Amino acid sequence: MDFQDVCFGYTSVETVHNISFKVQKGDFIAVVGPNGGGKTTLIKLALGLVHPQRGRVRLLGKPPQETRKKVGYVPQLFMFDQTFPVQVKDVVRMGRIDRLKWGFYRKTDDMEVDRALLEAEATELKNRSFSELSGGERQRVLLAQALVSRPEILMLDEPTANVDASVEKRLYDLFKKLNEKVTVFLVSHNLNVVTKHANRVLCVNKTAAIHSTRDLSKSHAGFLSANDMTVFTHSDTCPVSDATELLKSDHNAQMEHYRK
Numbered sequence: 001m002d003f004q005d006v007c008f009g010y011t012s013v014e015t016v017h018n019i020s021f022k023v024q025k026g027d028f029i030a031v032v033g034p035n036g037g038g039k040t041t042l043i044k045l046a047l048g049l050v051h052p053q054r055g056r057v058r059l060l061g062k063p064p065q066e067t068r069k070k071v072g073y074v075p076q077l078f079m080f081d082q083t084f085p086v087q088v089k090d091v092v093r094m095g096r097i098d099r100l101k102w103g104f105y106r107k108t109d110d111m112e113v114d115r116a117l118l119e120a121e122a123t124e125l126k127n128r129s130f131s132e133l134s135g136g137e138r139q140r141v142l143l144a145q146a147l148v149s150r151p152e153i154l155m156l157d158e159p160t161a162n163v164d165a166s167v168e169k170r171l172y173d174l175f176k177k178l179n180e181k182v183t184v185f186l187v188s189h190n191l192n193v194v195t196k197h198a199n200r201v202l203c204v205n206k207t208a209a210i211h212s213t214r215d216l217s218k219s220h221a222g223f224l225s226a227n228d229m230t231v232f233t234h235s236d237t238c239p240v241s242d243a244t245e246l247l248k249s250d251h252n253a254q255m256e257h258y259r260k
Contacts, residue, residue, distance in 0.1 A: 001046055001153065001185070006055035008045060015041045019055070019208045025152075028179045029210075030198035031187040037205040039187045040076075043155055046185075047071060060152060069098060072146030072182070074139070076158040082131040088141050089113055089126045095148035112148050120144035121174060136167035143174070154178060156186040172197055 001023035009015045016038040023029055031039050044050045045057050048064030060067040072095075092113045093105060117123045122140040125133065130141065139159055146154060156175065160168040168190065175184055176197045186198070195213060202210045 001060075002056075002058040003042075003045070004056045004058075006045060006052045006057060008041060008050060008052050010050075014206070016045075016204075016208070017206050019204075021202060021208060021210045023153075023183060023185060025183055026179070027200060028176065028184045028198045029186065029200050029202055030191075031185065031202045031204060032189070032191060033204035038208075039204050040157055042204060042208075043073075043157055043185075043187070046155070047073065069149070070152045072149060072151035072154045074142050074146050074154075074156045074159050076161055076187075084131070086130050087126075088122070088128050088130055088133070089117075091130050091141055092116055092144045092148050095145040098149075112150075113144075116144040116148035117141075119147050119178065134167075136163045136171065139163065139167075139171060140174075143171075147178070151182060153183045153185060156184070158187050158189065160188070160190070 003019050003021050006019045007014055007017050019038075019042070031042065033039055041050070045052060046059055046064060047068045048057075048059070057064060060070055089110075093109060095116070096105070096109050096112060114123070114126075117126055120140045120143040122137070122144050125137055125141060128137075130138065133141065143159070154175075159175075160171050163171070175186060178184065179197075184198075198213055200210055200212050202208055
């Protein structure tokens with residue numbers, strides 16, 4: 001994934017401005033920043049769902065419209081009719097719908113569903129009703145749906161936003177395991193992912209700056225010991241707007257979540 005001098009806005013006001021970064025094969029990128037800073041917009045640009053007004057986006061070396069089928073995507077929210085009687089295996093199988101020939105699934109599709117459920121640690125959920133699952137179980141099923149097409153990149157937009165701390169830890173451990181096979185691009189509010197899982201962190205607040213987690217110094221990172229939370233700040237030379245305040249509001253919200 002390659003962004004070069006990208007600017008984009010849904011209105012006359014830019015949502016992201018002059019953003020440049022590269023994601024290498026095998027990276028685990030944690031994308032962090034305040035609400036409204038442009039994190040989800042970057043995913044839309046990377047998938048070709050919106051187009052830059054200036055600059056260039058490449059996905060696996062080509063325009064996103066040509067390669068986005070090689071991306072597995074897990075959204076923050078998944079809207080569905082809870083009265084619709086769909087089983088987990090059918091939800092996962094939907095991830096292969098673009099590969100159908102003559103409108104029918106084949107035996108190979110069922111084999112891929114079983115493989116994806118195994119990789120997402122959700123095999124035992126295969127015949128369950130999707131509407132009956134817990135939040136964490138649903139996220140593992142949606143992860144299996146993203147994996148069923150054997151993607152080269154896994155994009156995750158705050159996939160742990162609506163689960164408790166123990167489920168969140170399990171999911172992050174799973175994402176790290178999957179990173180052995182696929183590149184991971186994960187939007188998160190919990191900066192523990194930066195120090196424990198990601199190899200690089202992309203800080204986004206209208207503009208963007210990318211850092212290697214190995215190069216983080218005490219001047220960049222501190223800890224809120226009461227909640228085991230990591231605080232990320234920036235040097236004066238960082239191009240991210242309002243860098244020193246980048247994550248303050250998000251950390252307050254995250255701490256409040258864990259107090260409940």
